[in-house]
Amino acid sequence: MYSDKVLDHFANPRNVGVIEDADGMGEVGNPTCGDLMKITINVADDKTISDIKFQTLGCGAAIATSSVVTEMAMGLELDDALAITKQQIADELGGLPPEKLHCSVLAADGLADAIKDYRSKG
Amino acid sequence: MSDQDSIYLDHAATTPCDPRVVDAMNPYFTEVFGNPSTMYEGGRKAKQALEGARETIANAIGAKPEEIIFTSGGTESDNHAIIGLAEAGKMKGKKHIVTTPIEHHAVLEPAEYLKARGFELTILPVDEHGIVHPEEVKKVLRDDTAVVSIMHSNNEVGTIQPLSEISKVTKEAGVPLHTDAVQSFGSVPVNVDDLGCDLLSISSHKFYGPKGVGALYVRKGTRIRPLIRGGAQERNRRASTENISGIIGLAKAAEIALAEMEVTSARITKLRDRLVNGLFNVLTDIRHNGHPTERLPNNVNICVRGVEGEAMLLFLDMKGISASSGSACSSGSLEPSHVLRAMGIPQEVAHGSLRFTLGKKTTEEQIDKVLAEIPAIVDRLRQMTPYQQPPEHYKMPEWLAAKA
Ligand code: FES
Numbered sequence: 003m004y005s006d007k008v009l010d011h012f013a014n015p016r017n018v019g020v021i022e023d024a025d026g027m028g029e030v031g032n033p034t035c036g037d038l039m040k041i042t043i044n045v046a047d048d049k050t051i052s053d054i055k056f057q058t059l060g061c062g063a064a065i066a067t068s069s070v071v072t073e074m075a076m077g078l079e080l081d082d083a084l085a086i087t088k089q090q091i092a093d094e095l096g097g098l099p100p101e102k103l104h105c106s107v108l109a110a111d112g113l114a115d116a117i118k119d120y121r122s123k124g
Numbered sequence: 125m126s127d128q129d130s131i132y133l134d135h136a137a138t139t140p141c142d143p144r145v146v147d148a149m150n151p152y153f154t155e156v157f158g159n160p161s162t163m164y165e166g167g168r169k170a171k172q173a174l175e176g177a178r179e180t181i182a183n184a185i186g187a188k189p190e191e192i193i194f195t196s197g198g199t200e201s202d203n204h205a206i207i208g209l210a211e212a213g214k215m216k217g218k219k220h221i222v223t224t225p226i227e228h229h230a231v232l233e234p235a236e237y238l239k240a241r242g243f244e245l246t247i248l249p250v251d252e253h254g255i256v257h258p259e260e261v262k263k264v265l266r267d268d269t270a271v272v273s274i275m276h277s278n279n280e281v282g283t284i285q286p287l288s289e290i291s292k293v294t295k296e297a298g299v300p301l302h303t304d305a306v307q308s309f310g311s312v313p314v315n316v317d318d319l320g321c322d323l324l325s326i327s328s329h330k331f332y333g334p335k336g337v338g339a340l341y342v343r344k345g346t347r348i349r350p351l352i353r354g355g356a357q358e359r360n361r362r363a364s365t366e367n368i369s370g371i372i373g374l375a376k377a378a379e380i381a382l383a384e385m386e387v388t389s390a391r392i393t394k395l396r397d398r399l400v401n402g403l404f405n406v407l408t409d410i411r412h413n414g415h416p417t418e419r420l421p422n423n424v425n426i427c428v429r430g431v432e433g434e435a436m437l438l439f440l441d442m443k444g445i446s447a448s449s450g451s452a453c454s455s456g457s458l459e460p461s462h463v464l465r466a467m468g469i470p471q472e473v474a475h476g477s478l479r480f481t482l483g484k485k486t487t488e489e490q491i492d493k494v495l496a497e498i499p500a501i502v503d504r505l506r507q508m509t510p511y512q513q514p515p516e517h518y519k520m521p522e523w524l525a526a527k528a
Contacts, residue, residue, distance in 0.1 A: 009438070009442075012438060013439070015508065018508055029510070035451075035453045035458045035460075035475075036460070036472055036475055037432065057509060057510035058508055058509070059430065059431070059475075059508070059510060060432050061434040061454070064432075065435060065508065101456055104458075
C-alpha cells in the first residue's frame, strides 16, 4: 500500500534526532491517532534553515513524511519552508494511501511550529 | 522473499486452506454441481453431500444436524444470531439486547444497528484481562431481554470467557445466549451443551477451511427470524442456493481440526510460551495483554513502550514476518483497538500493541527468528521517538515472572 519512496524514507529516515540548543523547536501531536512529532531547526543569517532534525512516534507514513519534510526544508528560506503543504509532502513521496494523508499534516505542522518558535524568540 | 522464508503469524486473521480440504472440495465444483433443491440425480447427490456435512459439523460441536444453518461466514452468523433473535423477541414485546465491549464488530455493529431501531443496548463491563463476570450478566438481565451475545474467545487478546458459568445465568432468566466461537473452534474444545449456549457462530477460514463459509448453530426450540430471504433452503432459515463446495470444505476442515486438535494445540501452546517468555527476555518495557491462563493456545498480545504498532509491522514485514497490531494507525478507522481500551489499557499504550497468532505450521525456528529480529526493530523505532509512555504500564506480569 505504500510507495517505494515511502518505504525508503521509513526504513532509512533522514535527519533523525534532536539539535542541541536548537534555534527553533516544534512539537505537534496528531489527535486523530495519537502520534507525536518533534522538529528542531537551526537558522543561518536569520533567513535559511541550516540544519533540521526530527523525532516521530507514529506509523510508517508519519515517519516517512517527517523524514522527507526535513529534506525538503533543508536550505530553504523560512517563508518558503512555511509554505510547504501536506499535499507537496505527499507528492514528494509519490503519494500516500488516502487514510494516511492526515499523517502528512503532522510533518507540515511540525515544521511550521518550529519556524514559529524561532520567530517568537525574535 | 520466498514463501519458505516467510513467517506467517496472523492466524487469527485467516489461515491457509489445508490441501486435504481443497481435495475434498474439488469434485463439487465440476462433477457434483447440482442444485440440492432439485430432485434429479445430480441434485440428490449434492443434497446428500450437504446433509453429510451438516452431520459432521453437528457432531463436531455436540449438536443435532437440524440445529445447523450454513452461512457465508462468521460475520453473517453473528449478524443472523443478533438480528434474528432480536426480531423474534420483538414479536413478543422484547426490546433489550446485551453484549460486551470486546466483541468482534460483526456483533457490535448489528447491536448498534438494532439500538438505532429502538432496542435498548447494554454493554457489559470486562475486567483487566478481558473477562466478563457472570454476576455482571445477572445484574443486567431483564424480562424483556431478547438476546445476550458474549464471545467465546477473543480474537485480539485470546481471552476465553467462563461461558458455562454465564450460561447458567442466562438459562435461569430464560434469555437466549449467542456466542461467537469463531476464534475457538479448532483450537479449543467447543461443545454447545458444555458451554450451555443457544446459538453459536463459527467460520471456516479460521481453521484451515475456505473463506466465505461458516455455520450458525441454533438450539432446537429457539425462536429466530431469518436474515436472508428468498428461498426455502436451510429449512426456511437461510435463503440462497447452498455453497456446496464451500460447505464440504468447512466440514472437511472441521473434521481435520478435531482429529488433530489435541496434538496441535499442545504443540502451539509450547511455542506460544516460548514466544512470550522470549519477548520479555529480549525486549525491555513491554506488557502482556490477555488472561494468564484462560486464553487461546495460539495468541500472543503485547504492548511495546515508545513505538507505534504499524511501524513495527512494516519492519517485521520487511523481514518476512506477518503479524498484526491494535494501534489506531494500523486500523483503517484510525481508532485504537476497542478490546484493549475496554480492558482499561490507555490509548497511548494500545498505540504500541503487537499481536502474533501462531498456526499449525509454525515452527520453533520461526519463533526464534522473530525473537532474533525484533530487538533491532524496536530499538530503531525507540531511537526515533520523542515521547515515552508512562513506565507503570510496562511490567512483567507476576505469573510470567514466577515461571521465569
Ligand atoms: S500517524 Fe497515525 S496513521 Fe499515520
